[in-house]
Amino acid sequence: MKKLMIVAASVLVLGLTGCGYATTNSPATDQVANEAEGAALSTIDDPKLGEIVVDEKGWVLYRFDGDTSEPPKSNCEGECAAAWPPSPSVDAANLTGIDASVLGSFSRSDGSGQSMLNNYLLYRYAGDKNPGDTLGQGVNGKWWAVTPDGKRAGQPAAPVLAKGPLSTIQHPQLGTIVVDAEGYALYRHKGDTDDPMASTCNGQCATAWPPVPAIKAEGSQGIQAPITSFQREDGSTQSSLDCWPLYRFAQDTAPGQVNGHGGADGTFFAVTPDGKFANDGKPIATTGSTYTY
Incomplete structure (x- = not known):
């Protein structure tokens, strides 16, 4: 299992109402010590997004456009990480349908390990209600399900945030x-x-x-x-x-x-x-x- 030891950084219309308005890609060496027991990655075939990555329980994993890959860095901390829980580090032996050469691990600011594909960090979405759900796809135009090689899956979906009427x-x-x-x-x-x-x-x-x-x-x-x-x-x-x-x-x-x-x-x-x-x-x-x- 390869490891990257990098400390993560935390990082119209107006109605007539009187409202105003204001005008890279190869993981480094060494074994990760804090891999989550039983953590695994595999793939499923989603009818809209194609082949995407899931964890050992079938939950879809995502990548965040706010992160960087060179060098790998997470910009999802605190409450962001509560809404998008980081996917724990995975041993290469626990991969199905994913090439071990693209697997990496990132050391977060709290010392926990987070899995990566092609240096892109992986997350779950707390808003997904069942394994296989892809409700996180396209959220804020920055979150995307992940292909086995770490790329964004599918075409950008329109974010489903809140719907009217109220x-x-x-x-x-x-x-x-x-x-x-x-x-x-x-x-x-x-x-x-x-x-x-x-x-x-x-x-x-x-x-x-x-x-x-x-x-x-x-x-x-x-x-x-x-x-x-x-x-x-x-x-x-x-x-x-x-x-x-x-x-x-x-x-x-x-x-x-x-x-x-x-x-x-x-x-x-x-x-x-x-x-x-x-x-x-x-x-x-x-x-x-x-x-x-």
Whole structure:
């Protein structure tokens, strides 16, 4: 088994609402000591993506455009790594359908080993609900299922983040909160501004808290503030409620969950129908993320 000892670094339309807007490839030598017991890599044939890599339990593995391969470096730490768990180091004897010459291992900042193919680090996606799911494909335009030689699989899929129209649900602790068409809670960030409309959640933050793409307001129910959109610094559009940018939380894996309320050191909160912080911007005991950036 070959090893690379490298320390990872952490790394439009506006409605007439008064909203403002702001104008390489060969793994190094030595044996990896911390390979996860039983870790293995193999392949499956996905009907849309073709041959892709999975772990020993059949979970699809992904690569991140924010990482580098020369030299290998992970830019997914903290809460990003919770949403996209690193795939542990694998012994070459535990490969099926993958050439051992492309296998490598990376030493993360916490000392754990992470598997690589052609120097591209591998991750799972916490949002995949079953082995073989590919819900992480195309998320934020940066995450892709992996071919056996470490390349991006398939054609870039449109990110499925949040869908309109919006509606509301009654949460037992937070009261009435806003959800997307699939029932997933939406959030606001304390670091953002409404005039001009601007998001300060980029990079790893936007991976953990995917911005809600521009959606049509038509058909929304129970919403008491204007739904508009603005252009982010990367050129994509993001929905806003009462001029405040909206987000999903990657670790909400089922409709109605509010795992992101009070997260990121008390800077993200679920949203009320009038665009305010639910529960007056106060955490509830059973939720909250520790991600900082």
